[in-house]
Amino acid sequence: MNEIYSIRPLWVVLISLCAVPLIISTKRPNLRETWTILAGVLKLALVLSMLPDVLSGSSFSFNILTLFPGLPFRLRVDPMGLIFALVASFLWIVTSLYSIGYMRGLKEHSQSRYYAFFAIALSSTMGIAFAANLLTLYIFYEILSLSTFPLVTHHQDQEAKASGRKYLVYLLGTSIGLVLPSMIYLYMRFNGLDFRFGGFVPAGGANLPLNIACLLLVFGFAKVAIMPLHSWLPAAMVAPTPVSALLHAVAVVKAGAFSVVRTILFVFGEGFLEGSWARPTILFFASATVLIGSLVALYQRELKRLLAFSTIAQLSYIVLGAAMLTEHGVKGGILQLAMHAFGKITLFLGAGAIFVATGKKLVDQLEGLGRTMPFTFGAFFVGALSIIGIPPMGGFLAKWELLLGSCQSQYMGIMGVLLASSLLNVAYFIPLVYRAFFPSFPVEGKIREAPLFCLLPMLATALFTILLFFFPYPFAQLISGLWSQLLGG
Amino acid sequence: MLLALCSILIILGMVFLLGGSVGILRLPDFYTRMHPAGKLDSMGSLLVNLGVAIYVALDFNLANLLTSIKVLLIAVFIYLSSPTATHCIVDAAIRAGLEPWKKG
C-alpha cells in the first residue's frame, strides 16, 4: 500500500470554505447560489479524482501542521473516509439545489448566512472524513457542531432558541466533557492518536481506564445519538428542512457515526475490543437505541419528528455493524452509512417538498396527498423502502450485510434486533405512504406538485437509491479494500 | 570660660523650650497655647543654636567657623519663620471665628 503525499485532500476541505467570502460578499441571490453549486461541483470532482487511486489501494495524505509532539494536524484519504466524502459532497450539491427551491419558496430571511454556514459545515464534514488522527477529527467535529448551530436556529424564535440550547449543550458538552479527557488519556498513554487499521491500542481488553476511555469516546461523539444522548436530534427538527436533511442524512449524524466507527475500528480495534467489557456495553446501548427509536417513531404525529426517531434507530445500525467486528458486520455498517444517507435524504426532501407545497407538517394531514403529488410521494416511497431494507433499494444491501455479520458474530441476539427493527420500520412507514395514496376519505382543495427545484433533487436521490442496489460498485469496492487493509494491518 | 558660656546658653534654651512645651499643654485655649509655641520656642532655639555655634567655634578654624555660621543662620531663619507661622495660624483662627477664652 503506498501513500501519496498530495495537497488535494486539503483542497477538498478548503474549497467550500473559500466559497464563504464569495457567498457573503455578493448581494445577488443568483450569483450567491451559483458560487455554492460551483463549489459543490468542484468538491465532488476533486473527491472523484482521488477515487481511482484509492480503489487501487493507495491513500493520499497531507500534513498541515504539528499540533503536539507526535500529533500532527493531518489529513489522510483512506477508503472509509472517501466513502463518506463521496456521499457528503454529492448530497451537498443535491441539498444546495433543493435549498434554492425551498428557501425561495418560503421566502426565508438571512439566506446568505444560511448558505455560508452550510458551506462551512460541509468543509468540516470533509475534514472529519479525511482526518488522519483522532485530534484532527475532533477539531473538525467541533467546527461542525458550531457551524450548524446557526443553521439549526435559523428561525430565531423561542422554539429555535430552546432547541439551539439543547443542541449545543448535548454536542459541546459531550465533546468537551467526554471526548476530550478520553483523547488526552489515550495520547498520554500511547504518545500519538494516528488512526491505524486495527487500532493503536494494544490487545488486552481487561484494562479498566482504557475501557472507560473507549466508552467515553463512543458516547462522547453524541452526534451519533445513541440513547440516552439522543434528544438533541428531534429537538433540532425546528431547522429548515434542507438543514434537517443535512443534519440527519449527510453531515452531522453521519459525522458522529463515522467518528464512532473510526473509534471502534481504528483506535481500539479488534485486538482490544475482543475481550473488553466496553464492547458488550456499546452493543447493548446500540441495540436498545435501535428498538426504542423505532418504537418511539411509531407514535410521532409530526412527520419530521418521525423521521428523526427513525434516524436515531438507523444510526445505531452503523454502530452495531462496526462493533460486531466481523467482516460482513463492518461492511454492512459502512454501507449503511452511505445507503441510509441516500434513503433518508430522499425522505427529508420529500417532507420538505410537502411543506413547501402544502404547508403541512403532521402525519395525519398527508391523507390523499399522493394523488396530487405523485412524484413527491413516489420518491418518498422509494426512500421508505430503502430504509426498511426491501430490494431493489440500496438499503437492502446494507441490511443484508449486517444480518450476515450478525450470523458470523457471537452475538446472535443482534439478528433479532435487526429483524424486529425492520418490522417496526414497516409499521411506521407503510401506513403513511398507503394513506397518502389511498385516502380513507375524499380530499378536497387545490394542491399542486412541489416546485421544480425541490422535486428534481428528490427524484435524483430516489433514483440513486435504486441505482445503488444494482451498481454498488465504488462503495462495495472501497469497503472490500478497507477490509483487506484491516486484515493486512 | 567660653565652654561655660555655651553650657549656660544651651541649658537656658532648654529651659525655655521646656517652658514652651508645658505651656502648650497647660494653657487653656488655642490662642494662649500659640503664645508659648511661638515665643518660647523661638527664644529656646535661638539660645540653643547660639550655644552650639559658640561650642563649634571653640576649636577655631575655617571649617568650624563656617559650620557655626550655618548654625547661626538656622537661628536667624527660625526667628523669621516661626513667628510668621504662628501669626498666620492665629490669623486663620480669628478669621474662622474662634472665640478667645475668657476667664469664668
Place this chain on the structure above:
Amino acid sequence: MSGTMTYHFSVILVTFGLLLSFITYAMTWIKRSLCLPFAVLSIGFLSYCSFSLFILVIERGPFEYYLGGWPPPIGIAYYIDELNAFLSLLVYLVALINLLCNRERFLEKQGDRIGGTMALYILFITGLNGILLTADLFNLYVLLEIASLTGYALLAIGDKRQAPFASLNYVFLGTIGACFYLLGVGYLYIKTGSLNMQDVSRLITQIPKSPTILSGFIFILIGIWIKMGLFPFHIWLPRAYTNTFGPISSLIAPLGTKVMAYVIFRVILFVFGKEFSFEIYSLGHVATLFGVAAILYGAITALRQTDLRRMLCFVVITEIGYIVAGLGVGNINAIRGSLLHLLNDVAMTFCLFLSADHLIVNTGTKIEELKGVFQKTPFGSSIYVLASLSVIGIPPSPGFFGKWYLLQGSLEAQNFWVFGAILLSSLLNTVLFFRTFEEGYYHHTESPSYGPKKTSLSAYGGILASGLLVVLMGLLAHPIVGHIVDPFLLRARLP
C-alpha cells in the same frame, strides 16, 4: 555594529519607552495635535525593537545585559530569554493594536489631556516590559510601581462615575500587594545580601530551611497573587476593569495580570527553584487549592453577571486560576500548559475585551442590551465569537492548546481536582458565552436608531488584527511550545 545594536535593543525597549513617553507629554505643551500620532509612532518603533530583540534571542539564545556596565550582583542586569522576549513582543503588539483601534475614542474622551494619557499609556507598557526583562528583584519592584501607578491612573479614566473609586480600591490593594512583595525581597536581602535573581537563587540553596527565607517566599507570593488577581485576592479586579474607559480595559485586562503571572513563574522557577518550592515546601498543594478555587469561583460567578464587561472580568479570574493550578500540578506538561495558556491568554483576553468593547459601544454594557447586535455589527461580533470560542477551548483556537497541556499534565500527576475543574469550567464557559451569543443573535430590534455607530476603518482593522493574533497563536501553538516555552523550562531544570 548592527549586532551590538540589536543587543542593546533589550534596554532600548524600556528606556526609549520612557524617553518617548516624556516627549509625548511634553508635546502637550508644544503642539497638542501631534501627541497622538507621535504616541502611535513611538509604540510602532518600540514594537519593531521588540520584534528585533525577539529575533535576536531566537537566533542566538538568551543573554544578559549589564546596566551601567556593572556586572551583577553589584549592578542591575537584564536577562533576556525566548519567553520574556516573546511576551514583550506580545505586550507591544497588543498596545499598538489597541491604540490604533481606539484612536478616535481616546481623542474624543481625553481631548486636550491626550498627551498625558498617551504618556501614561506608553509608560504602562514600558513598565510591564521592564518587569519582563529584568533579572533583579528590586528593579522588578520599581517597575512594578511604574506599571501599577500608571495602571491606577489609566483605570481611573472612567466610562462611569464609579471608576475613580474602583481605582482607589485597587490602589489600596495594589499597594498592599507591592508592599508584601517588597517585604519579601527585603527578607531575602537580609539573608543573602543580594538582589540579583541568579545570585539569590544560588545563595538560597545553601540555607533553604531558614524561616526568614520562607517568610520572604510567602510574602512575595501573596504580593504577586494580589497583583495578578488570584481568587481570594481578586476583589479589586472586577470593579476596576468594569468601570473604566473601554479601550483602557482592553489594554490592562489582558496585560496587567498576565505579566504578573509571568513574574510568579520567574520567581518560583528561577529564584527559589523547583526543589525549594515543590520539594522542601509544598507549594504544589497550595497553588492547586488556590487555582482550583479560582477556576470554579470565576466560572460560577461569571454566570451570575448581567454586565458584559464584568462577566469578562470573571473570565479573566478563571484564566488566572488555570495558570496557577497548572503551576500547582508542577510537572512539566502542566507548567508548559500554564505558560502556553499565559501567552495565549494575552491574545485571547485582548481580543475578547476589544471586540466586547466594540459591541458595548454599539449597544450597552448590560448583556440583555446586546439584543440584535450581531446583525448590527456582524464583523465585530464574529471576532467576539472567535475570541469566546478560544476561551472556551474549541480547537484549533489557542485556548485549546493550553488546556490540553494542562489536562495532560494533571492527568499524569493524577491530580483529578485540577482535571475536573478545567473541564467543568470549560463547560460553564460554554454556557456563559452562548448566553451572550443568544442575546446578540436572536433579537431583532427594529427601532429607528437601528444601525451601527460610525466606526472608522482603523477600528475595524484593529479588531481584525486582534482576531488574527488569536488565530496565529492557535496555529503556531506547537512552535511556540517548542521554541519559547520549552527552553525556558529546560533552564529551570524541569525534567
Place this chain on the structure above:
Amino acid sequence: MRYLYLLLVVLSASVLFYATLDFPQWGDPNSPASLHVSPVYLQRSLEDTSVPNVVTSVLADYRGYDTMFETTVIFTAGLACFVLLRVFAPKMKDTYYRHIQSGVVLHIKGQTTLLDGSRDFERIDSRWVPADIILKTISRFLIPFIQLFALYVVAHGHHSPGGGFQGGVILGASIILLSISFDLRTGLEKIHERGLGLFSATGVFIYTGIGALCLILGKEFLNYGVLSKILPVDPVMARSLGIFGVEVGVAITVMAVMVSIYNYVSSEGRLDEGL
C-alpha cells in the same frame, strides 16, 4: 467579615514574627547583607566614581537604573494628576475683582476678560482672604534663600546627605510657599503650567537621556564612564559628572511635579482659583 480581617492581620503579623526567628543580630557586621555586596560598594565607590558619599554612588550609579525609574514614578504621579484632574474649561462662572484703591469688590457673573490686566483692579478668589502683609513680606524675603539652599542640597549630594530628590522637594516647596502666601495666580505667573509640564518631562528626560547618550557612545546604558569621550575628563571623573547631571534632572522633575500636583489639587484642575 470584621473577624476575617482581624484574622488576616494576625496571620500576617505571625508570619512577620516567624521571619525574625532567623534574623542576624542587630548591627551584626557578619550578617549576610553586610558581607556580600555592601563591602564592594564601600571600598570601591571612591575609586570607581570619585564620589565620597557612598549612598549617592549606589543610588545614582551602581543602581542608577532603579533611581531612574523612581524619578519616573514621580513624573508619573504628576502625569496622573494632570490626566485625572486637569479640566480644560474656561474660567469660573463667577469672578471677583477688587478695586485696589477703594477696596470695593465687583462680583461679575458670566465670563469676562475686561478687567484682566487692569492696573486699578485685581482679580481675587471667591473665598478671598485679605492679603497678609507679614506673611507676604516674610515669604518674599525667605523664598530666595530657600531656593539657594535647594541648589546647595542638589549640588552637595556628592559629599553630604542630599541630592536631586531632596533638593527638588525644597525647590518645589519654595514655589508652593509663594502660591500659598499670595495666591495661585501669582505662583502661576512666576512659573506657568506649560513651564511646569515641560520641566517635569525635561528632568526625567535628562536622566534617561544621559543614559541613552552612553548607549549612543557605544557602551551600556547609564555607563557614565564613556562620557569621557565628549567631556575633557577621565572616565572616573566622567562618572562623577554623570551622577551630577542625573541629580540635576531628578531635581527639576521633582520640583515641577511637586508644584504641578499642588496646582492641580488645590484648584480642582482648573488652575483658576487656588486655596
